[in-house]
Amino acid sequence: MTTAMHIANGIVDGPVSAVFAVLAVAALAFCVRKARNDLDxxxxxxxxxxxxxxxxxxxxxxxxxxxxxxxxxxxxLAVILVGPWVGALCVSTVLIVQCLLFADGGLTALGLNITNMALLGTAAGYLLVAGLLRILPKTSFGLAVTAFVASVISVVVASQGFVLEYALGGTTELSLPWVSGTMAGVHVLIGIGEGLIAATTVATVAKVRPDLVYALRRFRKPAVAPELGVKA
Amino acid sequence: MTKRLGWFLAGGLLVALLLAGVVSNFASSSPDGLDATAREGCTFNDEGEITGGTCIAQQEGEHQLGDSPLADYGIRGIGNSFLSTFIAGTAGVLITFGVGAGLFWVARRKRQDA
Known part of the structure; x- marks a missing residue:
């Protein structure tokens, strides 16, 4: 049966989970504000x-x-298709639906999961995509390569988010270098799988409807200043 | 919303429905990366209960909403696992689309502002 890579209840203690829940809510509120500029x-x-x-x-x-x-x-994948702010909200929507309806990822751990997958993973993906698209051609091939490389690294970054949360509030005493190394190792492999799926998906959309690919419309301006892309 | 965009969305949704409803039946049932890491160091019995050792999963608690009718991507009470996954998967895609598109539509920028 399908399980997802979501933190279950009890693995990270209550206070640390609560801190990350507050952090996640604040970050999502900020994303909603920024996303409104993009959402038409x-x-x-x-x-x-x-x-x-x-x-x-x-x-x-x-x-x-x-x-x-x-x-x-x-x-x-979300960053390339709909941009960083809306993308973070897309992944969060998925995590919330999974948690509330499918009992996947603990309710107490929702802030942890949103922080890792929707915030850290998306932020890393965004920085890499914006950087890579300044050197790679803005074709469906260039986009596929970008999606692959950014996916691999963003998945490993997200996995290290768990390591940080575990370091702060883990309920068991395992060696942190071991947790970090094991998580990174297995997530490089998962990232390669994710990279292949993301590359195939964005290359397909870029061929069928390039006008619907956010990264092709908005990332032509300097990558570090997303505000500049508002009216691209 | 234009007709062309409507067709694209319909096509995309159909792909998502097929992936979640049908292809998901062929997905791996092994523990995922996080779960496998969390289980490493412990021994388990056939029911998946920890029988010894030290691992991250030791303190893992039950899900508060574990009794949800869609819990664990199946429909409780349906014995046929293909049908159960099919209904849960397609329901999940439609709900996620509905919730997502609804919220994003409400939050969108109206033409006059921005």
Whole structure:
């Protein structure tokens, strides 16, 4: 049966979970403010589709090692298709639906999961995509390479978010270097799987409807200043 | 919303429905990266209960909403696992699309401002 890479209840203690819940709410509120600049009548339904697609693909666990599987997290994919702010909100929507309706990812741990997958993963994906698209061609091939590389790294970054939370409030005493190394190692493999899925998806959308790919419309200006892209 | 965008969205949703409803039946059932890391160091019995050792998953608690009718991506009470996953997966895609598109539509920038 499908399980997802979401932190369950009890693995990180209550106070630390609560701190990350507050952090997640604050960050999401900020994302909503920034996202409003991007959300027009075309991007709003597209963002709904991206969220639904990420939900679907998160059900597709693929084998990465004997006895170990993984699935896409979706931050990089979302950044490329709908931008960083809306993208973070898309992944959060998926995590909230999974937690409340599918009992996937603890309710207490929701802030931890949003921080890792929707915030850290998406932020890393965004910085990498914006950087890579300054040197790679803005074609469906360039976009596919960007999606692959950014996905691999963003998944490993998200996995280290868990290590940080575990370091702060882990309820068991395991060696942190061991947790960090094990998580990073397995998530490089998961990231490669995610990268292939994300690359295929964005290359397909870029071929069918390049005008719907946020990264192709908005990331032509200097990458570090997203405000400049508002009216691109 | 234009007709062309409507077709694209319909096509995309169909792909998502097929992935979640059908392809998901062929997904790996092994523990995922996080879960596998959390279980490392412990021994487990056939029911998946910890029987010994030290691992991250030791303090893992039950999900507060574990009794949800859609819990664990199946429909409680449906014995056929293909059907159960199909309904849960397609319901999840439609709900996520509905919630997402609805909220994003409400939050969108109206033409006059910005």
């Amino acid at each position: 009548e075309r991007l709003a339904p597209m963002a709904g589709l991206v969220a639904a697609f990420i939900f679907a693909v998160q059900m597709l666990n693929f084998q990465v090692l004997p006895g170990v599987s993984g699935h896409l997290l979706g931050g990089t």
